[in-house]
Amino acid sequence: MSLRHAVLGLLADRPASGYDLMKRFETSLAHVWSATQSQVYGELGKLADGGLVEVSAEGPRGRKEYAITPAGRAELHHWLTEVEPTRARRSDSLLRVFFLGELTRLEARTYLLGEAERAAQQLAGLKEAEAAIDWGGDPLSVHGRLAMEYGKRLSEMHEEWARWAAEQLTP
Amino acid sequence: MSLRHAVLGLLADRPASGYDLMKRFETSLAHVWSATQSQVYGELGKLADGGLVEVSAEGPRGRKEYAITPAGRAELHHWLTEVEPTRARRSDSLLRVFFLGELTRLEARTYLLGEAERAAQQLAGLKEAEAAIDWGGDPLSVHGRLAMEYGKRLSEMHEEWARWAAEQLTP
DNA sequence: CCAACCATGTAATAAGTTACATGATTCA
DNA sequence: TGAATCATGTAACTTATTACATGGTTGG
The missing domain is CATH 1.10.10.10 (Winged helix-like DNA-binding domain superfamily/Winged helix DNA-binding domain)
Known part of the structure; x- marks a missing residue:
């Protein structure tokens, strides 16, 4: 709620x-x-x-x-x-990963590299937004900045993971 | 859907x-x-x-x-x-970060360190689960493993970020 | 024999999405 | 004067949660 x-x-x-x-x-x-x-x-x-x-x-x-x-x-x-934060437990992009066995190895790799690309795009978007925002001292934006950093670290991690995962599927 | x-x-x-x-x-x-x-x-x-x-x-x-x-x-x-995966866009733990300005600096730090702790607990839980699972060669678990790695990297990133964020609030 | 587990379903409610409907104000 | 923007709301539908309700089977 x-x-x-x-x-x-x-x-x-x-x-x-x-x-x-x-x-x-x-x-x-x-x-x-x-x-x-x-x-x-x-x-x-x-x-x-x-x-x-x-x-x-x-x-x-x-x-x-x-x-x-x-x-x-x-x-x-x-x-x-x-109130204890609830661990988020829904990601359709990760759900797909469980079912990559339904695909050929090539299709699965394509999916993972697409994930890497989407994560990279997201990171680029965040960096752009960050540059455009006026990070004036207002109290909400101090913490908005912390959240922005989270988003950037998440995208980076996501991209690295996806590239690593794609490599795992390369025999 | x-x-x-x-x-x-x-x-x-x-x-x-x-x-x-x-x-x-x-x-x-x-x-x-x-x-x-x-x-x-x-x-x-x-x-x-x-x-x-x-x-x-x-x-x-x-x-x-x-x-x-x-x-x-x-x-x-x-x-x-x-079908293009939808970027997940709901995290009540991150939402709280935006509003930490409503709290004293001490309360805000406590929240962030709590986040770090919860992330660490999650990582521990995942490692335990990983050790307990029979990673036999069945096709679904090959990819379950990729998802597991994602979860571990996410918890690690989350913990590091939360500790970093708590530090930002220390004058 | 009884606890644990297997097994399916419905009802009521809450939360979220999409589409529809309407109209005022501003500014170039 | 016409386009963009400001501004609020409702209706229909889908998705998700919680609680209720019932009963069979197995194994110690």
């Missing part, structure tokens, strides 16, 4: 509308937690019902700006410090 | 009942693709309706053994070679 905490976390930084939040899901949080527009608007409604956020301002075009409440901040803090 | 492909992949190796499949989801596929019992039985029904698997034998206690059909094998092959 982390969508709600993603929303709370973003609002903890500063108030925002559903539309604003969507942009942040699509940019900074893109590789970490994805959400669709209907989820975000739905969750804002539920959070408001529960008193964890409140409408702090209304603007043109029916814009509603939400702000986190003390109860919301308490819930966020609780989640951050006391 | 990879649950269906996970089931097809397991049945491609050898026929199995829903119960058998569940055990394999809980063991070999545990870190790669999780599924619940009701999902597995439900998916077997749908796959059978679609002609991708068929009941190949019935045993005691209402046991139904399913086998993959040629159509199922074709679908599996298609998924393995032509």
Whole structure:
């Protein structure tokens, strides 16, 4: 149930509308937690019902700006410090690896080298994003930087592993 | 929609009942693709309706053994070679990293060192599992081994990153 | 005989995706 | 004035989780 905490976390930084939040899901949080527009608007409604956020301002075009409440901040803090992170357990790219025996050796190697290539592409994309982002001192971006480093290390590891794995299949 | 492909992949190796499949989801596929019992039985029904698997034998206690059909094998092959893997984009442990600014520096460091510890535990668990598994020459385990190596490299990377990140927060 | 294990299913709920529907405001 | 952007919502559907419900078989 982390969508709600993603929303709370973003609002903890500063108030925002559903539309604003969507942009942040699509940019900074893109590789970490994805959400669709209907989820975000739905969750804002539920959070408001529960008193964890409140409408702090209304603007043109029916814009509603939400702000986190003390109860919301308490819930966020609780989640951050006391809820054990769940180990992610779903990767369709790794799932395929288990079934490479269904393919010829050549096809399997092609798949793994494709993985290496996709990982390399991802790394390039992250580096580009990193250069483009204004890493000004705002508190959220300090930690966004830590996450960025994770992404880079992950892509590197993924690429190396895939090349190694492809080699294992070369007799 | 990879649950269906996970089931097809397991049945491609050898026929199995829903119960058998569940055990394999809980063991070999545990870190790669999780599924619940009701999902597995439900998916077997749908796959059978679609002609991708068929009941190949019935045993005691209402046991139904399913086998993959040629159509199922074709679908599996298609998924393995032509469907682009989706980049996984959800990790609640990484999501927390973005919001560490809500915590004191000490709390944030504690979280990151906890991550390091959990990663180390995971690595230990994988090594133990690796030692316990009979890596006999069967085709599925050749590739299970590649996935195992991925898991080990991932845990190592995760631990190193978390220690590095904790250090970044030390003034 | 009873515990452990084998075995299948359904119901209710929650979470996530895709598509549809609508309209205001800004700026070139 | 027309395109891009801002802005919110709902409906239908799929996927995943949790809990319930039932019973047969094996082996110590």
